[in-house]
Amino acid sequence: MTTSAEKRYMSKVAELGCCICRNLGHGPTPALIHHCFYGAGKRDNHFLILPLCPEHHQTGGVGVALHADDKTFYALYGSEIQLLNQTIMEVMRIK
Numbered sequence: 001m002t003t004s005a006e007k008r009y010m011s012k013v014a015e016l017g018c019c020i021c022r023n024l025g026h027g028p029t030p031a032l033i034h035h036c037f038y039g040a041g042k043r044d045n046h047f048l049i050l051p052l053c054p055e056h057h058q059t060g061g062v063g064v065a066l067h068a069d070d071k072t073f074y075a076l077y078g079s080e081i082q083l084l085n086q087t088i089m090e091v092m093r094i095k
Contacts (some may be wrong), residue, residue: 006046012091018053019087020077029053034066036080050083 002010010033017028019058031051035044042054051052062065063076 002046009047011049013049016051016090018056019051019083020056021053032057036084050087
């Protein structure tokens, strides 16, 4: 079950727009939530999330989308830890 605090945080992260589009200078774009460090048997942590547009999340293909090829994605755009740190810092600025 998602708590009200988690819902508020996820909303703030989504409002940031895609972190990759912003880093590339494309400005704000609508974002989906990507849960970091998700694996078999692990519960989603709704505070360890990234805002990604559909293209950078799933639909952009290799070299663009995280779920198409995560190693290439991280090599091009930064590690999940780097992007997560950036996201947390940006959310803290909009409190």
